[in-house]
Amino acid sequence: MSVMTMVQAINNALDIKLAEDNDVVVYGEDVGVVGGVFRVTEGLQKKYGVERVFDSPLAESAIVGTGVGMALSGLRPVVEMQFEGFSYPAFNQIISNVSRMHNRSRGRFRIPMVIRFPYGGGINAIEHHSESPEALYSHIPGLKVVVPSTPHDAKGLLISAIESDDPVIFMEPKRIYRAIKQEVATGKFSIPIGKANVLAEGTDVTVVAFGAMIRECQRAMVMAKEAGISVELIDLRTIYPIDKETIRNSLQKTGRLVVVAEAQRSFSVGSELIAIANEEAFLYLEAPPRRVMGFDTIIPLAQGEKYFMITPERIFYEIEKTARF
Amino acid sequence: MSVMTMVQAINNALDIKLAEDNDVVVYGEDVGVVGGVFRVTEGLQKKYGVERVFDSPLAESAIVGTGVGMALSGLRPVVEMQFEGFSYPAFNQIISNVSRMHNRSRGRFRIPMVIRFPYGGGINAIEHHSESPEALYSHIPGLKVVVPSTPHDAKGLLISAIESDDPVIFMEPKRIYRAIKQEVATGKFSIPIGKANVLAEGTDVTVVAFGAMIRECQRAMVMAKEAGISVELIDLRTIYPIDKETIRNSLQKTGRLVVVAEAQRSFSVGSELIAIANEEAFLYLEAPPRRVMGFDTIIPLAQGEKYFMITPERIFYEIEKTARF
Amino acid sequence: MIFEEFNPSEDKILRIIDNDGRVLRPDLFPEISGDTIVKAWKAMLFERVADEMAVSFQRQGRMFTYPPNKGQEAIHIAAGNVIRENDWLVPAFREVGLMLAKGVTMKEIFLYYNGNEQGSNFKNAPRVLPINVPIGTQLPHAVGIGYSIKYRKENDIVFTYIGDGGTSEGDFSEALNFAGVWQVPVVFTIQNNQYAISVPVSTQTKSINLAVKSIAFGIPGIKVDGNDFFAMYLIYQKASEHARTGKGPVLIEALTYRCGAHTTSDDPTRYRTKEEEAAWELSDPLLRLKKFMERKGIYRENEEKLREQYKKEVEKQFLDAENVAPYALEDVFNYMYVEMPDDLKKQKEEYQQFLAWKGNRK
Amino acid sequence: MIFEEFNPSEDKILRIIDNDGRVLRPDLFPEISGDTIVKAWKAMLFERVADEMAVSFQRQGRMFTYPPNKGQEAIHIAAGNVIRENDWLVPAFREVGLMLAKGVTMKEIFLYYNGNEQGSNFKNAPRVLPINVPIGTQLPHAVGIGYSIKYRKENDIVFTYIGDGGTSEGDFSEALNFAGVWQVPVVFTIQNNQYAISVPVSTQTKSINLAVKSIAFGIPGIKVDGNDFFAMYLIYQKASEHARTGKGPVLIEALTYRCGAHTTSDDPTRYRTKEEEAAWELSDPLLRLKKFMERKGIYRENEEKLREQYKKEVEKQFLDAENVAPYALEDVFNYMYVEMPDDLKKQKEEYQQFLAWKGNRK
Numbered sequence A, B: 001m002s003v004m005t006m007v008q009a010i011n012n013a014l015d016i017k018l019a020e021d022n023d024v025v026v027y028g029e030d031v032g033v034v035g036g037v038f039r040v041t042e043g044l045q046k047k048y049g050v051e052r053v054f055d056s057p058l059a060e061s062a063i064v065g066t067g068v069g070m071a072l073s074g075l076r077p078v079v080e081m082q083f084e085g086f087s088y089p090a091f092n093q094i095i096s097n098v099s100r101m102h103n104r105s106r107g108r109f110r111i112p113m114v115i116r117f118p119y120g121g122g123i124n125a126i127e128h129h130s131e132s133p134e135a136l137y138s139h140i141p142g143l144k145v146v147v148p149s150t151p152h153d154a155k156g157l158l159i160s161a162i163e164s165d166d167p168v169i170f171m172e173p174k175r176i177y178r179a180i181k182q183e184v185a186t187g188k189f190s191i192p193i194g195k196a197n198v199l200a201e202g203t204d205v206t207v208v209a210f211g212a213m214i215r216e217c218q219r220a221m222v223m224a225k226e227a228g229i230s231v232e233l234i235d236l237r238t239i240y241p242i243d244k245e246t247i248r249n250s251l252q253k254t255g256r257l258v259v260v261a262e263a264q265r266s267f268s269v270g271s272e273l274i275a276i277a278n279e280e281a282f283l284y285l286e287a288p289p290r291r292v293m294g295f296d297t298i299i300p301l302a303q304g305e306k307y308f309m310i311t312p313e314r315i316f317y318e319i320e321k322t323a324r325f
Numbered sequence C, D: 001m002i003f004e005e006f007n008p009s010e011d012k013i014l015r016i017i018d019n020d021g022r023v024l025r026p027d028l029f030p031e032i033s034g035d036t037i038v039k040a041w042k043a044m045l046f047e048r049v050a051d052e053m054a055v056s057f058q059r060q061g062r063m064f065t066y067p068p069n070k071g072q073e074a075i076h077i078a079a080g081n082v083i084r085e086n087d088w089l090v091p092a093f094r095e096v097g098l099m100l101a102k103g104v105t106m107k108e109i110f111l112y113y114n115g116n117e118q119g120s121n122f123k124n125a126p127r128v129l130p131i132n133v134p135i136g137t138q139l140p141h142a143v144g145i146g147y148s149i150k151y152r153k154e155n156d157i158v159f160t161y162i163g164d165g166g167t168s169e170g171d172f173s174e175a176l177n178f179a180g181v182w183q184v185p186v187v188f189t190i191q192n193n194q195y196a197i198s199v200p201v202s203t204q205t206k207s208i209n210l211a212v213k214s215i216a217f218g219i220p221g222i223k224v225d226g227n228d229f230f231a232m233y234l235i236y237q238k239a240s241e242h243a244r245t246g247k248g249p250v251l252i253e254a255l256t257y258r259c260g261a262h263t264t265s266d267d268p269t270r271y272r273t274k275e276e277e278a279a280w281e282l283s284d285p286l287l288r289l290k291k292f293m294e295r296k297g298i299y300r301e302n303e304e305k306l307r308e309q310y311k312k313e314v315e316k317q318f319l320d321a322e323n324v325a326p327y328a329l330e331d332v333f334n335y336m337y338v339e340m341p342d343d344l345k346k347q348k349e350e351y352q353q354f355l356a357w358k359g360n361r362k
């Protein structure tokens, strides 16, 4: 065991897979010499050489597109988009090829590829550096979408992602890149993709969240407890394929759902979770499911971010409303 | 009045706006000389000249990106993406600039621009020619997303879209481009963006749909009627901003919701409509809202499309289930 | 060096035989046996026949769509003669002759255009990628495969294709730029068939030609008469040697003409003249090669008989494609993920319940 | 023609003065008054001072981030001297001096980097676009504006900017290609400051230089010493005349060096050497211009005094930015659409209810 930040845990996962599997290559903008703008890949080029960990030209579509070629010819590329807002130049490659080559070729080609990027707000960044595009990627059939909420989860999920024979979008909540430290096993372990994690059992309200919002939910739970509300907190871990069973089981118990996420609320993962609640547990619902999510606006620059970002207080406010409904 | 197909009605709308407003320009791949692969822009180059209606090089990102420049400097570009599946190369321009320039510049620049493209399945096309990406565009704040279901609506909505000072994604259900003929007023008229259209009033089940699915719903309603089920049919017309009021009013009456759309069901407009139903009319819901939508798979090529496409029978099947719940 | 002699900045073009099959540049004439030449011509004829039949099957309503290859056969068959079994082919969608040379069957191609993904599961061509529809997106794939090869120190190479219109897409430039930086063994060919659907090259770019775009990426580029089998054969030999010996990527612009429509739903009379078409017919690659063979006295074929034979073969493949097992519901779900997620299983089951209900109803 | 003399294919570079301010090419020396030169130098000094202060404000924790311009001032101020009031400027994000010349204020720039969108609402610069973060996406905007100008038969032109790294993005190639085909009045400048964050140009492309990429689009291109004020001034005169007289777009590669960090969160010592930095300091554009002025006897300034004066001015602007009205909840919603949709109104109201609840709770 060793105390790690999420940055260190991800670095550690990459290190383990690079050491163990010669087919793993890591590349993207600035990931080589300096080890990434967040230093997630620090030290890896030195350890594994420029052929396995390297800087690419500044072109996201080609970074992802070349990854498709590498993956179908036997490598396991792990590519970095420098920020979520710069994954969009690669959107066409992701939706048209990454997610489809396996189906298009009727299983002849596999795309064991990970596209990882930091996402989310709360770091006072400039435009395009604070977004949460998980809904866009989750709507694309053929992808898996994974979001860790702790260093431990980041390591275990990333190892699973690299070992997945399907392409994985791996979204890293940059706000807690270094904010949370945790004991993490130093050896290899993995956490299955597609399974949610019940972080706290409770009986009154089910709160579903992921990524950096988990910490905010945990803070809100302290307030809820004081108010005598028992919250069941589910960390989705994987947005697609989403773990409906865990959600259903919880709702059958609580009958009340609050979804917490940073993204714009409409046409979002929050919408999907409410749909799931209806399809899976309609007769158990005792209050209208609520979305505690961003406005349907562009996330404001730093000075206005406070309005947009989800705070523990706001989560508690909605939990309470839902509990008292 | 004149009998028109949707292709003709769209052509007519463009014609009217080109004639009336010198700032309107129309361009894209093959839209000039041949008038588009579906002949939507046929005859317009001849009538308005190559400076106003023209063929561009084959590059969607630049087609949209140049449109941003034109729009903010006073023109009203109407650009065509040849098929929905080829709007993705422009995704970065759409999400990063089209939707944001107005907000980014604090209202200094407006982007009165229309991005139109044929979408949807049912025409036995090859890959990337049968998709329904409305959820992707609806999730992007700063855009309006419009989908007509008839020639009349196509004309009136497109005129509104061109006159909108905000950017509009205008999705044309190619499957009914020529399949429906209708009397359409030849003069100028417009249909407001943001208002749904109640096509049939009913008391048992609310069916919400748009685009080519409206016709399928109308066929399903015949079966429903035979089965003694009274259906209220709502044509969304605009996906964003979505008309919650009309949906709420209907659900307060029926308490039952069936959403019909061609896209993959998860993280979709269907999800959003169920979320809206819960947020706006929870206490009225008498049955779990249902999504009659595509699987979470890539839409199959022509031979497999029959499984994926929504048929009147399938709609009726779900209506009945919902009504009898 | 051939890339220096035919400098695209000066708009030079590599041509070895003229329209009458006369050898213009004996010094450049490639080493190639008479037998190989005849076989190549036959392969071109086969592609031509397959193409004509595909168009006619489509007209008969037995196939949904088809993009004709007519006029571009020299490029494909020359490449087919140079490409090796372990080399990769990353096609756009107008390289049928080359796909066949790599082991793809007409049955598979028909199956694809008849709306069945099995048509992309090339049973005997594991190193050929499926047809690529979103223009330009295939080129980065080729570069990535090139990277794999280089990474593993193998000596295979990659052939990849794009149209003249495709050179305007961002992915074209990004891919060639990566190829230059990574020095991967990729032979890029632009099939400049003069049109992107209805849009002529002159509307596509102001560059003096397309080969010259290679300068932007620091890689060798050359413009070649794509209707001249020998020029294409020579350049593929040179380019693949270049790539195979670790010298990096090459960009070839093959000048040709799309004699047919863009696809079977296109009508070229709306955007080009009969005169233009007639002028290009004079440099038809089959005709030129035949004239060459006649001059050299190595042409002893009966074209009509060959055509009949090929027609039968193509027809058989078409019938095989038509008689493939019906598309099953499973086929929609089976290939989405290596292992099917529970939710997809459930969606399939729910659909089966609907089918059962539907069956009972009748 | 200057574009022919300095052919980028031969890797020629336009340079007029050397590092010691000596005139190397008197024949090319632009017509420019001593006064203008002195004013230009002062503007460069102002940009330098503003830059240094921005970095220090950021270090003091009073600003979130900042991308230094230090070393690139000659490009900006030369352009600022040539660009006209009605010309458009479509910036990337490292053109502060030119933005100021067009009427943007340091207050606005500070406001932006302090996290307030009002910093992009340039009150006195209606034809300057906001800073553009997604690399490369600004270039098509410039081309579209060029189209508007051409369409209206006006004679304004567009200046637009991108970095060396940005040339790898698909949008760079697509935009230049469109500009060539449409023959729009756009002057493209690549500020080649040798790095894209940590990545050197040599990892970015194998082309012999960046100006040469113009060949791919059939437009004139030229490589210029970007630290030579006179070379930049001359080329901007030539290029804007070219564009303004309907001859179409031009691509300029301005060779320079990013003396500072990429942004205030970057640490260049991790990827480049002190020696390299020292070598580039010798061609510091301010120093070179000052040496030139000294040689010509037109330098009569007191640099320290000017610096103090500029510092005060910049400080005032910074305080103005700090003292701007607090960011209101409305600001999040007001600019999303020309007219606010009902649902956004409701979201705002719900949030206000939450705030009220929160207020009551305390």
Ligand SMILES: Cc1ncc(C[n+]2csc(CCOP(=O)(O)OP(=O)(O)O)c2C)c(N)n1
Residues within 6 Å of the ligand: B029, B058, B060, B082, B086, B089, C094, C133, C134, C135, C136, C162, C163, C164, C165, C166, C167, C191, C193, C195, C196, C197, C258, C262
């Ligand atoms: C990204 C994208 N945009 C548009 C299309 C529609 N489309 C199909 S083929 C074609 C023209 C291609 O022209 P070219 O690259 O010259 O190839 P050719 O068809 O002549 O072989 C177009 C615009 C597409 N397939 N992909």
Ligand SMILES: Cc1ncc(C[n+]2csc(CCOP(=O)(O)OP(=O)(O)O)c2C)c(N)n1
Residues within 6 Å of the ligand: A029, A058, A060, A082, A086, A089, D094, D133, D134, D135, D136, D162, D163, D164, D165, D166, D167, D191, D193, D195, D196, D197, D258, D262
């Ligand atoms: C599409 C996109 N990808 C990545 C980034 C992150 N990023 C910001 S600046 C930069 C380097 C830019 O280098 P260059 O174009 O040379 O400009 P310079 O910073 O040197 O002025 C990168 C990678 C971005 N802003 N946009």
Ligand SMILES: [Mg+2]
Residues within 6 Å of the ligand: C163, C164, C165, C191, C192, C193, C194, C195, C196, C197
């Ligand atoms: Mg072509």
Ligand SMILES: [Mg+2]
Residues within 6 Å of the ligand: D163, D164, D165, D191, D192, D193, D194, D195, D196, D197
């Ligand atoms: Mg740079």
